Amino acid sequence: MKKKPFAWQHNPGFGTFTWAVMAFLYIPLAVLFVYSFNANRQVTVWSHFSFKWFAVVAQDANIRLCAYNSIIVAVAATAISVAIAIPAALALERGPGFKGRALSVGLITMPLVVPEIVTAIATLIFFSTIGMANGLLNLIIAHTVFCIPFALLPIQARLQALGGGFEDAARDLYGTEWRIFRRITVPLLMPGIISGAVLAFVISLDDFLISFMVSSSGSTTLPVYVYGMMRLGVTPEVNAISTILLVASAALAALAFVFTRPPGSEAPAKTTN
């Protein structure tokens, strides 16, 4: 009798195991999500459905300030990291091969593997050594640094997938490098830019450790503030903020997914003239 090749999915218990993992991942999220709509001040005791805590959160001046900080930092870090990632990706993918290309890629993507606590402490020491304590600006710089690889990777992947053929065709059709960049490269790169930007934004918005080290009293971000609130125990407000963060991140991820469907089904932004 011929033996069938080993297939994981036909192993007894595989299904159960999968469901167990899913449960561990998602039940806590689901509980948090559901209880953020709980009217009771006791977070573990359900009374009835209400948006009350969202209203409370929305009216809390501290929370609003922190949310505002988080968004400013995330928007700025995203914009700067994308602005750096695009030319970096072009240099890596389209530039002449240069010595140390592999090293450059390694150095740029290093933050992905360096333990965050190390980066956080190093960043803190760096800012205190140069004596820079400019609240939000410190945060923006720190966030930009770890956002760059997240912005770079999708853009670089997209450039690689596109190949240089379209740009060559545009050069053949009398385009100057700058006009080719604007009319051909950027529009074709847009799915990569959008997913790089969304990734960078979400990573910045969710960051705790580095923000915790770098932020000062006036420049606290939302996750850091939530952590502070948690020391007094889990409150309904914490649930509500977490749900807001969760929904915002998921919505952005969905947006990125829509914009980065494989080529063919794509509708990149139209060029203007």
Place this chain on the structure above:
Amino acid sequence: MSDSKPSPCIEIHAVDKIFGSEASGYRALDNVSLTIKDKEFFTLLGPSGCGKTTLLRMLAGFETPTRGDIYLHGRNVVELPPRARRVNMVFQNYALFPHLTVAQNIAFGLEMLDWKKPQIGERVAKMLSLVRLEEFSARKPAQLSGGQQQRVALARALAPQPEVLLLDEPLSALDLKLRKEMQSELKRLQRETGITFILVTHDQEEALAMSDRLAVMSGGRVLQAGTPEEIYSRPASRFVADFIGEANIIPGEALGRSGTLAIRPEHITLGAGTPARLRGAVREITFLGADTLFEIAVPHGTEILKIRARLRGRAPDVEVDGHVWLHWPDEVEWGVDG
């Protein structure tokens, strides 16, 4: 240049291209010299990897020669970037801009040349009708068939009125029927526009059918350049003879002479009775519709020469294993190198 003829469209003079370092790099082009006349349909023919694309990209301005010069209407262009040459290219995979419509694709080169809007509109309309794609102007390339994409690529490259149009294996992605259609379409476009076309192909039938003149390339070198008739009837080497059609290679000693000669299968006649040049045994007879193909084994010393003869019309009265005499007139044979 003693005569008063205008300078040729393109003059390629002793061009070498070495990828990598001079010492250890890959020599993709080796002392290539060619002259291409104005309004000519010129073809670069050769097997894959022989350097055709490299030479074409050099004419477009994407590669610079390691040595040698290229003149476009008398002007040395080797240092000029693509946008400074009135040369346009139809890329092998078309490279149509996927985010632009057909009309925007065709207009792209004109916009880059800073044509005025009304002139661009006029020219695009003219190009669309030239390639018969008027109804498709608002479509995106992904919504077109392969043949239609090809025509858009042609219109886009012809729109800026280049001095030379370069076509890199433009028909290889199309199926046979469409390929035949596009062959005559290309000929028509060249006649109507009066632009010099330089086509790259590895398909010898295509090259013979379409070109005014062609160059046969192999291993980075031009082996022979001439009209299809010249190259077909007088190939300069065994490689060319074999690559263009089919040739029997016969050592001279078999006929009591020196050297080596080549002869096309269709130039051989067979006879059962009268003694002629060679005698052999028929090994195989293949009926090919209009033609019949004979494979004949001719003893030559200790070897056996396999000779193919292709006869038109009714086959002579010979059978497999029967003996025949092979004959051909002097003027159809030619000498080749070893």
